[in-house]
Structure formats: structure tokens, C-alpha cells
Amino acid sequence: MSTVSLGQLWILLRREVWESPISFKWAPLGLAALIVLIAVVSLTIGARMDADMAFTLDAMRLFAEMDPDQKRLIVSGLLFSSTVLFFQLLPFIIVFYLAGSLFDDRKDRSILFWKSLPVSDSMTVTSKLLTACLTIPALFFAAILLTHLALLMITSAYALMAGINPLAHLWLPASLPRLWSVMALGMLMQGLWLLPIYGWLLFCSSWAPRVPLLFAIAIPAALSLAQHSYSLISGLRLPEYNIGMIILRRLGSGVLPGNANIDFSDGLQNVEFNESLFMSFTTVFNHLLKPEMWLGWLIAAGFLYGAIWFRRRATDQ
């Protein structure tokens, strides 16, 4: 790709952020503020019940005497769980963004302006896909970092009051570099894992005459239902291969850290809360080895080709 097209791509990616500041910037920042607020409020209430803070400070001191491994599990585990809400919100933002991305400008006719610029249709579609896979996760990731830093600073204040060194007992056990890089990789990997779904949403957004999200959901739902009815009539039962199940399983086994590779075959009680759930690079990279990952890319390529094909012929409605 030439430098000209890279420059184009860069401004197109910024354009997407300009267009949706609320869902890309203010939603994750608001969530960060909410989580910090909850932490502050619960600490304040705690301090009220615990008159001289004796309990809280004692607990801090006890914590400081714990095993380093346990400290790491507790601090990084708590930090990780503070981000769960972000990971719940992220897919919704991405799904709504993608469904509207190639539709909104057809609806408000600004496609006539975009198409009057010397930008190819594949470049346009690429910029939408990269926004979903990179920009939105990156902005959410930034909000997560802010949340972690704020939470650590608040607890550091308590540690200082208890007379323990916050650096040694909080910041070091938090193992931020590792926690953050696993998280960032996990978010990237999730984009790769969900590529076929993203591609399908872009595809629907590119041709749907109205409410692309409705088409994006109704078509696979109808297919799944038809397949189910057929297997009931014909006696050919392959419930594992029902298209609806395949899609739901793909969505459910997203590869965000914490949502990864839990083996339920021995029953739930055998799932232990340990670092491999959220701090392991291997868990994240293992997804690249799955054939489903590669198959998904193939399907995604088909949908993206279709999205570009329809985009090339799209004008105002």
C-alpha cells in the first residue's frame, strides 16, 4: 500500500471517530468514571462503618504479609474483573457501528459527497472494518488503562495510611505490563475471531434497504429455523451443525481474556480462578491454531468482497 493510501486510511479512521464520539469516546470514558465512582462510594461507606478505619488498615497490613503469588492473583484479578463491564459493552458498540457504517450515508445521502472523493470503495470498507477491529478496541483499552490507574491510586492512598509501601505491595503485584499486553492482545484476537460476524454485518449494511441490523439478525435466524424444521421432518438430525448454533457458539466463545478456553467437560466445580484465565499469552495465541479461526477468515473474506461489490453500486436511496 502506498503512502498516499496510508494517509487516506488514517484520515478515514479519524473520520469514524469524529462521526461517533459518543459511542467511541464518551461511552468507555463514562464507564471508567462509573467504575471509579463505585469504588470511591463503597470505600466511603466502608470508612463510615469502620470508625477509625482500623479494620480497613488492618486488612491492608494483613494483605501486605501475604504470599507474593497470592498478592499478584488478588491485585491483578481484581483489576481484571473491574474491566468486565467494558468487555460487555464493547461488542454492542461494535455491532451497532458496523450495521450502520455503510447504511447511514446512503440514508442521509452524504454518500454522494463521499463518492465524489477519489477514495476507492474497498478503501472505504477497509476503514470501517479497521475501525471495528482496531480503533474502537483501542479507545476502550485506553479507558481501561485509566480505570486501572485510578483504582490503583485510590488503593495506594489507603496503603500509605496503613503504612505499607504501595509500590511493593500493590503496583508490583498488579503486573500491569503483562496484564495490559494480554488484554490488548485478547482484544485484537477477538476482532480476528469475530471477523466473519463483522464481515456479515458490513455486508448487510452495504445493501439493506433499511434497518440493516434487522436483516443481519433475521436472515441467519430464519435459516437456522428452516434448518431445524427440515431436520425435524427428515429425521436428519445434526443439531451441532445448525447454523444458528454455530453462530451463537462463535459469539459465546469470544476470545477475550477471561472468556477463553474454559473446559466445562468436568463440570463447573473444576474451574478454578487462576491466572491462566486472564493472564496467559498461550491461551490467547492458541486461538490462532484453531481451524475455526482460519475458516472464519475465509468466510469473512467472502462477505467483505460482497460488501465492496454492493458499495460500488450504491448511491443515495
Place this chain on the structure above:
Amino acid sequence: MTAIIQARGLTRHYGRFKALDGIDLDIPPGRIVGLIGPNGAGKTTALKAILGLSSYRGKLSVLGKDPSRQRDELMREVCFIADVAVLPRWARVRQIIDLTERLHPKFSRPRCLHYLAATKINPNARIKTLSKGMVVQLHLALVMAIEARLLILDEPTLGLDILFRKRFYTNLLNDYFDEDRSILVTTHQVEEIEHILTDLIFIKEGRLILNSSMDDIQQRYCELMVKPDEVHAARSLDPIHERVLFGRHIFLYDQPDVGHLKTLGELHRPSIADLFVALMGDQDSAAAELENAA
């Protein structure tokens, strides 16, 4: 010099409806061409084909490129203003300028700012807060700052007031147009562009009814306001149209014997609007009009 737009047998069907029915078109550089036709005549379809916004059959070459395959390359040399308000409503003025600067290799920011300085547009304003007129001003400033060879205007002044419409075309003529560039414009406000056009095309039901230069048209067509007692003589000379104004009969002729006509009444150059009615008007309503007058 080679033609800026060249079309041969340009055709576009929507189901059974022929929006374009085999059009041949040549537009050389340095022309201002008016594409005039009633609603649904195929104007927008033709413009969309030229801009690579829709598929078509037949041969079409714009600046030597195939619009349906090379739209993005073509848009380096072609600018386009559709009827008002197609700039993205969420964007701020300065964002649109940044975007165009980064996406368009032939865009000059200083020139754009120069044009904008003459308006009341605030660079921080969002497009959705601007009036219709301001959006068109902004779009025109963007487009005039691009070194393009073809400018396509589709009803650019729709819904704007008279002052603004006048200024729009004056700016275009004084600051933009030159002998290397061509402008293709469609509008219903024919009288406004009459004096700036070099060429005129009438389109009706997907076919070109008229396609010639304004000079040729002035040579070819002649309007006669006939003396009351010469009406029959004038009618027998094969006029292409007849209308009655304040009780006087006015005939329009295609390539008449001017010397003879002079003896029957006063000769005028027909306006585009009159020519339009004569060539495109539906015959039934013209006949009804005549009967009412008689």
C-alpha cells in the same frame, strides 16, 4: 483536444423503464453544458453514469476513463455537487476541510479558506447547524479549491433564494471556469443559466431531443411575433410551435427563411424556456392552450 465526456449508445434500464435509451454525447473542454429535461427524463441517471455511481450499457468514457470501473481515479479530475445538503451532517466545517485536504490530492486549503472568508460560515460550526445556502456555499468553496477538469452540478441551487443563486453562478464563472475545464449542469431554473451556457442539451424519455451549441441554436431557431392579419400566412410556414400571448400569436420556426418572416412581424431570439416548451412540451396541453386563447 480530446473530448472530456464521450458516450455512445449509453443505455440504462430500470426493469422495463428506459431511463436512458442509447444516448450519444460529446463534451469537449472549455464548455458549459446545460442538460435540461422534465422530471424523470433521465438527467440524474445520465449524471450518475458519468460519475460512476450507477451501471449502464453502451460506451462511456470520461477523461479517458471508464467511470463504472475507475470511479476513484476519475474523482481526482471530476467534482460533483448534488442538489443541496449532501455534506455529512455530523461533521464540523474544519473537519470537512481536513478530510478533503487529506483525501483529495488536488485540493488547495488556502484557496478554500479564501472562498470561505467571503461567507459567514464559522469553521467550528457543525454542518447540521448551517442553513441550506451556507451548505451550498461551503460545498462550492470545497469544489472550487480543487483543480478539476470537469464539474458536474445536479440542481445545485435547489431551494436557495434568488440572491444566492445569482452569486453562485457568478462565482463559478469568474473564479472557476476556464478553457481547460468543462461544466455540466442540470437545473429546472433554465432562465438563470441561459446566458452562461455554451451548449444546450434537451433530454426527454431517455433520448436527446436537442444537442447543440448556443451559437447554432441562435442561428437555427427563430421566434416570430406575428401581425394579427398575417397569422394564417405564418401558420402555413411550418412552425414547430405556436402560442398566444396578450392576444398575439407567437410562432417558433426551425431554420426559417428569415427574410420572408420579417415581412410577417417582429423576429426574436427564442429563450431556452420557450424552446423547451416548443420541443418538449406535451402536444395535448399546447393544443388546449391554443383553443383557450382562440
